Structures are given as C-alpha cells and as structure tokens.
Amino acid sequence: MGSDLFTARLKRAQAATAEAGLDALLITPGPDLRYLTGYVAKPLERLTCLVLPADADPVLIVPFLERAAAEAAGVGELGLEIADWQETDDPIALVRQLLPASTKVYGLDDHMWAEKVLRLRAGIPGVEQALAGGVLRELRIRKTPEEVQALRDAGAAIDRVHARIAEWLRPGRTEAEVGRDIGDAIVAEGHVRADFIIVGSGPNGASPHHDVSDRVIQPGDPVVVDIGGTTEAGYCSDETRTYAVGEPDAEFRRYYEVLLEAQMAACDAVRPGVECQEIDRVARRVITDAGYGEYFIHRTGHGIGMEGHEHPYIVEGNTEVLEPGMAFSIEPGIYLPGRHGARIEDIVVCTDTGGERVNLTPRELIVLPG
Structure with missing residues (x-):
C-alpha cells in the first residue's frame, strides 16, 4: 500500500473530523495511527501523537530517539511534518502549540492510554475531549x-x-x-x-x-x-x-x-x-x-x-x-x-x-x- 493511499486516508479523516464537529484528532500508537500513516509506532511512556486538525496540516509528534524509525516507515513521503521532542521537553505543550488556537473539542483515539488522556486534559485546559472512534470507524468499516x-x-x-x-x-x-x-x-x-x-x-x-x-x-x-x-x-x-x-x-x-x-x-x-x-x-x-x-x-x-x-x-x-x-x-x-x-x-x-x-x-x- 503506497503513500498515495495514506495521504488520501489523512484527507478523508480530516473531512470526517470536520463533519463530526471536532476541531482535531489526536492519535497515539495503535491501529488507527497505522491505518492513517502506515507507521507501526511503539507504544511507549514517551508520547508519540498524530495531531490531525480538521482544517490545517497534520503533524506527527515523536520522541527524538524515535524520529529515525518514523522516517524509515515512510512518514515523510506522505508530506507529513515530523516534530520531535527531547527528553527534557514537555510533549503536551507541543500538542497544545500544534492544535489550532480556536480548538474547542478534540477527539482521542479509542486505545489511548488513560495516563496520556489525563495529561492532555490537564495540559490543555478549557478544551473538551471526545472519542475519535466514531470518526475513524466510518472510514475503516468499509474496506477498499x-x-x-x-x-x-x-x-x-x-x-x-x-x-x-x-x-x-x-x-x-x-x-x-x-x-x-x-x-x-x-x-x-x-x-x-x-x-x-x-x-x-x-x-x-x-x-x-x-x-x-x-x-x-x-x-x-x-x-x-x-x-x-x-x-x-x-x-x-x-x-x-x-x-x-x-x-x-x-x-x-x-x-x-x-x-x-x-x-x-x-x-x-x-x-x-x-x-x-x-x-x-x-x-x-x-x-x-x-x-x-x-x-x-x-x-x-x-x-x-x-x-x-x-x-x-x-x-x-x-x-x-x-x-x-x-x-x-x-x-x-x-x-x-x-x-x-x-x-x-x-x-x-x-x-x-x-x-x-x-x-x-x-x-x-x-x-x-x-
């Protein structure tokens, strides 16, 4: 499955996000991230997260030491920006920075670890969280x-x-x-x-x-x-x-x-x-x-x-x-x-x-x- 397929999936996901009334999706390692990007990311305590705004360019946040793996997986071929963070950085602050300023509600992938859900909630106050599953379900349920x-x-x-x-x-x-x-x-x-x-x-x-x-x-x-x-x-x-x-x-x-x-x-x-x-x-x-x-x-x-x-x-x-x-x-x-x-x-x-x-x-x- 080539890069054109994943690029098309990202665009469809953005359109579906807007249609669902969400401002963005946040997708951590798991089947949804692989479906959208082809990247089989390791689920680690360090945050890897696809920030997918409904009406802005998506960005993949990765720990610096995982950047080479993301690039080897072909993420760059999708025209997808990779933003890395160092051990002493706050990755939640990076997520907050990449979300559109007007964000009122974002969707979280259904498999996100509770620890990350709560850190996002605390680090991005005043913004509502919802599940992204309903959006991605409609894309994944009908196989190409x-x-x-x-x-x-x-x-x-x-x-x-x-x-x-x-x-x-x-x-x-x-x-x-x-x-x-x-x-x-x-x-x-x-x-x-x-x-x-x-x-x-x-x-x-x-x-x-x-x-x-x-x-x-x-x-x-x-x-x-x-x-x-x-x-x-x-x-x-x-x-x-x-x-x-x-x-x-x-x-x-x-x-x-x-x-x-x-x-x-x-x-x-x-x-x-x-x-x-x-x-x-x-x-x-x-x-x-x-x-x-x-x-x-x-x-x-x-x-x-x-x-x-x-x-x-x-x-x-x-x-x-x-x-x-x-x-x-x-x-x-x-x-x-x-x-x-x-x-x-x-x-x-x-x-x-x-x-x-x-x-x-x-x-x-x-x-x-x-």
Missing part, C-alpha cells in the same frame, strides 16, 4: 479493494496452517505442545506474529475462549482450533475449525451437522442491505430449532481488519445495514459444558451481490487418526 486483498492474503495464510493440523494434532500430545507447533506455522505461513491460539480438546472445547493447557489429548476427543495472526500488511486472520481425533461420540456428530448448517446458512445470507442482527438470527434459528439454542452462548461474529475485533458486530440488536466492503467473522458455536464443543468460523466480506468467504478450508468435520 486493497484492504480486501490484504484480508484474502491473511485468510489464505491461516488456511495453510489449518491444512497442516494433522501434522501436530494426535492423542498423547498436550494442547500446549500442539499450540506451540501451530504458533510456529502461523509465522512460517505468512504472518509476522501469532495473535492467539486456542486448542480446546474434549471438555475444554466447551469454553469458547479457552487458550491451551497441559491437558493430554485423548482418542475420540473433539478439538476446537481457533487461530489467527497479523500479516506484514497489518491485516488480521481469524479462522476456527473443529477436528475429531478418532471417532467422536454420536451426540457430537449430531450437533456438528446442525452447526455446519447454521454457519453455511449465515454465510449465504450475507448481502448488502441486510441488518447485522439478521445474520445472527439466521445462524441462531437453525441451532435453536434443533434444540441446541441454549448452548450457542456468544454473538455470531465481529468485524476484522487491522484489528482482530472491530466494527461491525454480528449480534442481536445491531441494526446496522451491511454494505460492500464490510468484513466480519461468521462463527456460530455449540458448547456442551463438561463434555465438548464445536465452532466453525470464516471471515466474510460483503460484496455488491452477496458475501465472499476468504477462508476456504473444508468446513465439514475432519476426523484425524486416533
């Missing part, structure tokens, strides 16, 4: 063709990891041992880091946010494998498949088929103009009608992009209408406490005519040697 391709690349990379699960998942190994192998493969197959690894075997599969443990995988265990990472381009992957190590019990087989029907129906329901909550309802209706509704205990999905969880959220009560470019997970699950569980998750992008799955590994139950 370049972003959709980045999500496809991330999806293909995590697909390649799932395609190798049989190398590691077998009886006698612990979840943690399997998880370490998966983590290595996430990086080897195209990510710069693994963001999370869930290997939930047997009863641990009934906990949707289980991590890994020292539990030894047993013959006949269903195993929920939910994994994801971040690529060099800064976009996230997230995919869940459920495996059986040997033949599982009949009850698991029965509800896995229900889950597969629900997940496929929800994916097929994606198209522009459909409310987010309707996708949740489609999946939940299938599971409830089959008698497992009480065991589907979380929302159907979450948005994804430069963050693993972002807008839009696929959940009851969210009446937001799907639009082309919106990207999100569809991941219904059924969890029987103390016994086992299952989840199937794909990332789906809303297109002009429907939905495109970026995860293409089989969704049917894969039975590995037990």
Whole structure:
C-alpha cells in the first residue's frame, strides 16, 4: 500500500473530523495511527501523537530517539511534518502549540492510554475531549479493494496452517505442545506474529475462549482450533475449525451437522442491505430449532481488519445495514459444558451481490487418526 493511499486516508479523516464537529484528532500508537500513516509506532511512556486538525496540516509528534524509525516507515513521503521532542521537553505543550488556537473539542483515539488522556486534559485546559472512534470507524468499516486483498492474503495464510493440523494434532500430545507447533506455522505461513491460539480438546472445547493447557489429548476427543495472526500488511486472520481425533461420540456428530448448517446458512445470507442482527438470527434459528439454542452462548461474529475485533458486530440488536466492503467473522458455536464443543468460523466480506468467504478450508468435520 503506497503513500498515495495514506495521504488520501489523512484527507478523508480530516473531512470526517470536520463533519463530526471536532476541531482535531489526536492519535497515539495503535491501529488507527497505522491505518492513517502506515507507521507501526511503539507504544511507549514517551508520547508519540498524530495531531490531525480538521482544517490545517497534520503533524506527527515523536520522541527524538524515535524520529529515525518514523522516517524509515515512510512518514515523510506522505508530506507529513515530523516534530520531535527531547527528553527534557514537555510533549503536551507541543500538542497544545500544534492544535489550532480556536480548538474547542478534540477527539482521542479509542486505545489511548488513560495516563496520556489525563495529561492532555490537564495540559490543555478549557478544551473538551471526545472519542475519535466514531470518526475513524466510518472510514475503516468499509474496506477498499486493497484492504480486501490484504484480508484474502491473511485468510489464505491461516488456511495453510489449518491444512497442516494433522501434522501436530494426535492423542498423547498436550494442547500446549500442539499450540506451540501451530504458533510456529502461523509465522512460517505468512504472518509476522501469532495473535492467539486456542486448542480446546474434549471438555475444554466447551469454553469458547479457552487458550491451551497441559491437558493430554485423548482418542475420540473433539478439538476446537481457533487461530489467527497479523500479516506484514497489518491485516488480521481469524479462522476456527473443529477436528475429531478418532471417532467422536454420536451426540457430537449430531450437533456438528446442525452447526455446519447454521454457519453455511449465515454465510449465504450475507448481502448488502441486510441488518447485522439478521445474520445472527439466521445462524441462531437453525441451532435453536434443533434444540441446541441454549448452548450457542456468544454473538455470531465481529468485524476484522487491522484489528482482530472491530466494527461491525454480528449480534442481536445491531441494526446496522451491511454494505460492500464490510468484513466480519461468521462463527456460530455449540458448547456442551463438561463434555465438548464445536465452532466453525470464516471471515466474510460483503460484496455488491452477496458475501465472499476468504477462508476456504473444508468446513465439514475432519476426523484425524486416533
């Protein structure tokens, strides 16, 4: 993604800031700063902050010792001024100086550390603080063709990891041992880091946010494998498949088929103009009608992009209408406490005519040697 893309994003953000009635945005290290500038800044006690006025040139404030990193990241190619500060300087005073004199309210990125929020409040008195998330959300929620391709690349990379699960998942190994192998493969197959690894075997599969443990995988265990990472381009992957190590019990087989029907129906329901909550309802209706509704205990999905969880959220009560470019997970699950569980998750992008799955590994139950 070239400098022209980030320059355009900065201009769009300025226009959106003015439209929202804010005089400026203050953006510290995190996904919003990377989205706007391409700079993956370190979150430090020293202040790094993009000052983005609605009607004046933006400036990136950095500690002097981080200036070289900002320049190496290509910030200067955006025509973006870099203002550095020394150890004995007051960076909050520099922010105050760079804000337009007429500033009455500025927006703070949603991930800003509370310590910096309070220092800005004390150092810039008489000016109202607001959240910038509502402004940037509208820019980030609809992915451009370049972003959709980045999500496809991330999806293909995590697909390649799932395609190798049989190398590691077998009886006698612990979840943690399997998880370490998966983590290595996430990086080897195209990510710069693994963001999370869930290997939930047997009863641990009934906990949707289980991590890994020292539990030894047993013959006949269903195993929920939910994994994801971040690529060099800064976009996230997230995919869940459920495996059986040997033949599982009949009850698991029965509800896995229900889950597969629900997940496929929800994916097929994606198209522009459909409310987010309707996708949740489609999946939940299938599971409830089959008698497992009480065991589907979380929302159907979450948005994804430069963050693993972002807008839009696929959940009851969210009446937001799907639009082309919106990207999100569809991941219904059924969890029987103390016994086992299952989840199937794909990332789906809303297109002009429907939905495109970026995860293409089989969704049917894969039975590995037990």
